[in-house]
Every structure is written in C-alpha cells, then in structure tokens.
Amino acid sequence: MIGRIRSVVLVPLLSIVLALVAGGILMILTSPLVTGDLSLILPLEAYAAIVSGAFGSFDGVVRTLVNATPLLLAGLAVGIGFKAGLFNIGAQGQFLIGALASTAVALGISDGSPWVAIPVALLAGMVGGLIWGFVPGALKAYTGAHEVVTTIMLNYVALAVISWAVSGPMRGANVTFARTDDIVGAALPVLFGRDGHLGILLAAVAVPIAAWLLYRSTIGFEIRTTGANPDAARYAGMRPRVVIVFTMSLCGLFAGLAGATEILGEVGYMTASYSTGVGFDAIAVALLGRAHPVGILFAALLFGAMQAGAGNMQILAGLPVQMVDVLQAVILLFLTAEIVVRRIFRVRGETAEMVELASVSRSYGGERAA
C-alpha cells in the first residue's frame, strides 16, 4: 500500500519541487527588472509571501478554498474525461455556459425564496455545462469528430454566446457597460470568513461523489474500461458510444457547476467579456492529481493556495502575479517530462502511469469511433 502511494505521489511532488526551483531561477534572472539589482533571496521572499498569503491568516485560508473550488470542480470535469480516454479541453466552455445559465435563471427568479432559487440556479448551471459537454460527446461518438478540436471550438462559441446574451437580452437595467444586474436572490450564502461561500462545501462533496461514480458504480467501471481498452469494453457488452456521450455530459455537468458556484458565490454578476482561465488550469489540476478525485482535490488546493498567495507575493516581493501562472505551467512541464524528474532524483520503481491517457490524442481529426 505504501509502495503504491509512493509510486503515485512521488513524481508529482518532485515535479512541484523542481518547478519551484526553476521558478526561483527565473525570479533571480529577472530580479534586475524587479529590484534594480540581482537578488538571490528574491525567490525565498516570494515563496514565503505566497505561503503566508495563502495560509498565514484565516482569511487567507478561506481565499485558498474559494480559489480551489472552481479548480476542483473543473478539474474533476477534465479528470473524469481522462478516465474514459477523452481529453476534455472544453471545461472552459462548459464552465462559461454553466455560469451563464445559472446567471440567467438566478436573475429570472430573483424575488423567490433562496431555498428555491439557489438549487434551481445551481441546477441550471449543471444543465448548461452538461449540454456543452453532451455536444462534443455525441459528435465524437457518432461522427468521430475528435473532442479536443470540437471542445476548443466550443470554448470560443461559448464566449460569443456570453457576449451576445449579456450585451443583449440579459443586460442589466441601470448599468454603464455590458453586464447583468447583481444576483441577489440566488447568491450563495457565506458560511465562514469573509467570502467562504457554500460552493466550497459543494466542491468538497463532489469529490466522494466522483470517486464513488468512478470506482464503485457500474457506469464508472464502464467508463474506466472504455478508457483502458475500448475493444475489451465492447466485447464485454458495453457500449463505448453511450459511455462517451455519458462521460462528456458528466464532465460538462461538473464544469457547469464550477461556473455556477463561481458566479453565484464569488462574482455575483456577469459581464459581456466574462472570461476565465479556470478551464485550462483545470487540465493542469487534473494531470497533477493523476486524474483521481482525491489527487485532484490536493492539486486544486495547491493551485488555489498559489493563486491566493499571489497578491501577497506581488505586494511583498514586487513580483507580478503572473509568476503563479508560470509556476503552474512548469509544474505541468516537469510532470509531463517525467523521465527528467526520475533521472534528476534517481527515482526507481515502476511508473504509476495513467494507462487511459495513452489513447487520448490518437485518432485526432476524425477517425470514426467504434
């Protein structure tokens, strides 16, 4: 058991360490632009500022959780796809449509009781995301159009839909630029701290649900079997096409919920140019978490903490917050170039590979699915 955990966790942890080192080198190299002089202790200042910003205070911890919430839910949306051998680049679009759908519904029932408004608005977000996941799923299953391309395209279609909806039918009454009114009736209650909203709990509950779905339910078994070996799945009487459509819809549902909690709990309204990087960060989260719900939980917490501490880093160390984006990308880089990590740290023992991923970018561009 310990050996198994080690084989799963070791490489991601070492990737994080290497990324911090590489990030530190970048900080030192660019320190003349920051302090006017080469500074060797800049990375230490920066990392200390991130840690104290993310964990140094109660508000900081809450901020970490608030940031981790959409990353966790969208990370599940990508991770569940991986389990079925599907690369869901569309968490972004599913998130956005989920956000839009929940906003639309929340604005529509703003004078009702929150006991009705909140569940309905959340549900709308899930349905919106589900639709945006169903489309590429169905296209993949029945026409062979590769989900990587279709989901990328749908991400941009989602942006256009939002721009149209918010500057047109959903535009607020007394606003100076294209945005909706504030969501009042369906705003998620703050449970703790300054902004620790209900979405955090929803995300926490989503982890065991996703784990149960994947590892304890029949459909989860079918998802994993289809991902590992579609032919075997078919011989065993499973229907890969149905599994593909179901999985993509499920992914969309999680990403849509992420969008809904973000709007209802954090932002409170939508703008015509509403955009986010959550969908792409979610890919990094899912990969760092080895596509396992518990792993995704930890990865989302890490990224959430880094984003929560980024502001503190900018204030105390003078480094732009974008440094955190660089660190996230470099973590993913080392994770992908696993062989380098293994060589540097002389890690032996077998690789706990995600077998499902092996089939991900095959048949790109439209090979008819079985």
Added chain:
Amino acid sequence: MEALYDIPVIGLVIQFVAYVVAQFPLVAPIIVAAAVPIVFGALCGFMNERSGVVNIGIEGMMLIAAFAAWWAASLAAQAIPATPGPFGITPALLIGLVAGILAACLTSVLHAWLSISLRADQIISGTIINLFAFGITGYLNILVSQSAPPAGGQFARILLPGSITELPVIGLVLKSFISVGPIALTMLISVVVLQYLLYRSRWGLRTRAVGEHPRAAETVGIDVIRLRYRNVILGGVFAGLAGAYLTIEFGNAFQSGMTNGRGFIALAALIFGRWTPLGSFGAALLFAASVGLERSIRIAPPTGSLGDLLTAIPSQFYGALPYIITIVVLAGVVGRSVAPAADGRPYQRESKAA
C-alpha cells in the same frame, strides 16, 4: 438590378452579393490584415501536423513571439536609432523580427522534445506551451512596462503607383494583397511555396509519408524522428512571423494575452483547409471575411430586406462562425476533413520497440 431584389430568397442573395461588392473595397484591407496571423498560425500547424505532430500550442507560440519581437525591437530601437528605409525597415525592427522567430522556434523545440523524444501526449505539450506563454509574457510585460520603454516602431506597407491601383478589379486585389507590409507579403509567398513543396518536392513527399505512415517511411530509409524535429522547429518560424506581425507590423505595442484566440482560429483554418497551405489560406480569408462583414454591417448596414435580416443577426455570430464551421466540417456533415493518419501518434523506432 433592383427589380430582382424582391424575388424571395434569391433576391436576398442578389442583394447580398451587391452589398458585398459595394463594401469590398472598404473591408478588403481589414480582411487581409486579420487573415495574416491566422494564415501564419495555420502554416505552423501545417508543418507540425503534416509530419504527424499535433500542435494546439500555436496560440502560445504566437504570444511568446509577439512579446519577444516587441521587446527586442524596443530595446534595439533605444540602442541603435536609425531612420526607416523602404518598408519602414530599421535595424531594430529586423532584430525584433529575428527575436520573435527565434523565440517561437525555441518554444517549438520544447514541443518537439516533449512530443517526439519523450513521446508525451501532444495535447498536453500544447497545453503546457499555452499556459506557460500566457504566464511568462504577462509576467515579463509587467516588469518591462514599469520603465515605460519606447515602442520599437513598425513595418510600413509598400505603396503601389496609382496607375496600378486604379485598374478595375485587379487594381483592388493587388492593392489589398500586395500593398502590405513585409511580413504580410511573406505570408503570400510562404503559402505558395509550401503548397508547391508539399506536392512537388522530395521534402513534401517525405513529410506526407511520415505524417501518414511513419513505419513505412522508415522502411524506405526516411529518418522519421529527424524529419519530425526539423518540421516542428521550422513550424516555429511561422508562429514567430504571426506573433511578430501583431507587435511590429500590424501594431507596435504588446498587451497581455493579445493573441486572443488567433492561434486556435489558425487551428480551425488548418482543419477547414484540409491540412494544406492553400486550403488554410482560403479558410483564413473566409474566417477573416466573416469578421470584415460584421464590421461592415456595423458601420454601413445594407438597406431594404437584406438590411433587416443582417442587422437582426447578433454581431457575435460572425465571430463564432469560424468555430461553428470547423465543428460542422469535422463532424463530416458537409464535406469531411480528415487529418493525416499518424497525426498525434508518437513514433517509436522498430529496433527500440520490444
């Protein structure tokens, strides 16, 4: 002519054609300018995917190149002030151009190493590049902009003599396509040359072989790994030109995330253009025309029943059209677009495979 306008459906089409013809001189330069980075991006994708490497990192490569070109040109302009020559060329701009191309090529080396040597998932490799590019250019841009560096200038378009541009039809086409800056001119040449090379040269034959059936290519003595490396890195040149176009020809400033999805439209153009340079060029022009049409409808809406129809369509629809078309084409609803057979599959030499 106007008498035909009242025929149902067909009348609308005739009105539309008349409107487009009337508006074309105004929007043609806008369309070409919008198409340049998309075409270059698609050519980058072409170099990758025709030899069997998927590249969704075009966006990131363009962004890095855009920043590198702008920063290098700005630094060089401070060091070597010069009066612009023909095309507005200064040493600073040339240094910027080279820096942009080099930056994109270096990024391509990373993509090649991850996807060819390490046989990592190529979609993940592209994702890494996009995430990294967004972070690093945003980070450096803020640091560099603190000292408010002067712009490095921008390339100018060549002016054709009036005797040519005043020719009917041809004059307009020449003016739109030839009376442009040097990077945009390079685009036209690149498209023609690559299209020719793909089908008429040894390199093209080998590239197609490696993209379709690498095992067979290796059997006849083609070094698959080497060819893929070379093509992916050369592809970076085009991503570099796309990025440099944005910051030292089309404009002279850098903004965080300024590529704004152009790398992904380029991917769409590549797919819609069936993985050929000429096809991608046509697709990019069509996508850019969709934007041009939107602009034109906003500025000078058509009159009559066509006007009612076109102004009723939300302007965002035109922006989304390229993506919708690509999905439709990929799904095979109208004419199927099929990727090179080995696209996305890492290659492992037979001798090394167990």
